[in-house]
Amino acid sequence: MTNIRVTRTAQIPDPLRVQRYQKAPELGPPLLFFSGGSALNGLSRRLQHYTHNSIHLVTPFDSGGSSAKLREAFAMPAIGDLRSRLMALADDSILGHPEVYRLFTHRLSAEASQATLLATLDELIAGRHSLAADIPNPMRRLICNQLGFFREAMPEDFDLRGASIGNLILAGGYLNNHQQLDQIIFLFSKLVHVRGTVRAVVNKDYHLAVTLADGRRVVGQHRITGKEVAPLSSPIAHLALSASRDEFVPVSAGLRKKNRRLIASAELICYPPGSFYSSLLANLLPEGVGRAVHANPCPKVFIPNSSPDPELTGIDLAQQITILLDTLRRDVGADCPAHELLDFVLLDSRHGDYTGSLSADFVESLGITLIDTRLVKDASASRYDPDLLATALLSLV
Structure with missing residues (x-):
């Protein structure tokens, strides 16, 4: 077998190429995204109209919200971002079981009493609640069983206010499958016809920790993003994994073989917009990620945030590229050329x-090409338009 690399001149956007993907999305290319959070959900919803084969490696290190x-109750990885991405890629048409979609996206009341919420949960488990009753068997029984596993393991003081039913179902499946995420994510994907592959980058109960430029250390993703507490006042100097949310206990994680194979299968690797450290770089920390990225000769593209990111205090675009490359080089080696x-x-x-x-001189010195094209439709919002971004990415494949 002889391996050769073929290059071509790409048009951004390429209407003919995009139209071809739109006609047969089930045959669309495998674009891989290292991401987490909700920033990529709009793009994911639009992307499924062009390809059903996108790959999403999602961070399980969220330490805030529901x-x-x-995580506190069951010492488990975070599942909220996984559930959110699965829903963004789900087929919500009649063919994709919209009644299941409605259940998985439903949240319990944030104001009701614990007794009322427990009664609602028990109705769902018994299949009597309208959200569950609409789902035909055996699907309903399967879903209610996972919710029942959560109920049996739920601590007495667990606060159900505002809880996502989809998260509770995933947690029940996690507990029922020997504390493994892949099996329940696979089941979840089939139930709502997810058009793509979603997987946690690691299956570990770890947390994020950063060292700031002023020497302080902050542990816990919710303290880093600037969404639940005040934004960091000093730039982030180093990102790492911790075994604890309350104190820094350094730990390492390895990339699993199945995720390595997913990276190897990608025809385009995307470092997408979102919280720069806690959504993007967090996925690059496990040992083996940098080497897997380097081993795949496909095009790789960085899409910086088009609006302010609280995690990027004091860090400009050029520094973001340098930090991204340095994070990958931790695994693949400091002498790895940027363009690889x-x-x-x-x-x-x-x-x-x-x-x-x-x-442009800085980018060219690294052997990287800058593509400056229309991606923002509403300049007042300065956010990427999902369709413009999707078509630009698909034009590179």
Whole structure:
């Protein structure tokens, strides 16, 4: 077998190529995203109209919101971002079981008493609640059983206010499958006809920790993002994994073989917009990720945030590229050329609200190509338009 690398001139966007994917999305290309959080959900919903084969490696390190309650109760990875991405890729048409979609996206009341919420949960488990009754058997029985496993293991003081039913079902399946996420994510994907592959980058109960430029250390993703507590006042200097949310206990994680195979199968690797440290770089920390990315000769593209990110205090676009490359080089080696880890930077300088400008000379010195094209439709919002971004990415494949 002889391996050769073929290059071509790409048009951004490429209407003919995009139209071809739109006609047969089930045969669409495997685009891989390292991400987490909700920033990519809009793109994911639009992307399923072009390809049913996108791959999403999602961070399980969230330590805030409803995920924090489940993590504290069961010492498990965060599942909220996984559930959110699965729902973004789900077929919500009549063919995709919209009644299951409605159940998985439902949240319990944030104001009701614990007794009322327990009664609602028991109705769901028994299949008597309208959200469950609409689901035909044996699907209903299967879902209610997973919810029942959660109920049996639920601590007496567990706060159900605002809980996502989808998260509770995933937690029940996790507990019922020897504390493994893959089996329940696979089942979840089949139930709602997920058009793509979603997987946690690691199956570990770990947390994020950062060292700031002023020497302080902050542990816990919810303390880093600037969404639940005040944004960090000093730039982040180093990102690591911790075995504890309350104190820094350094730990390492390895990339599983099945995730390595997913990276190897990608025809385009995307470092997408979202919280730069807690959503993107967090997925690159496990040992083996950098080497897997380097081993795949497909195009690799970085899409910086087009609006302010609280995690990027004092960090401009050029520094973001340097930090991204340095994070990958932790695994693949400090002497790895930049262009073997990143081919393109994709942005819209005219309409996006970026942190600093990006010098063409700087990008060229790294052997990287800057693609500056229309990606923001509403300049007042400065957020990427899902369709413009999807078509730009598909034009690179």
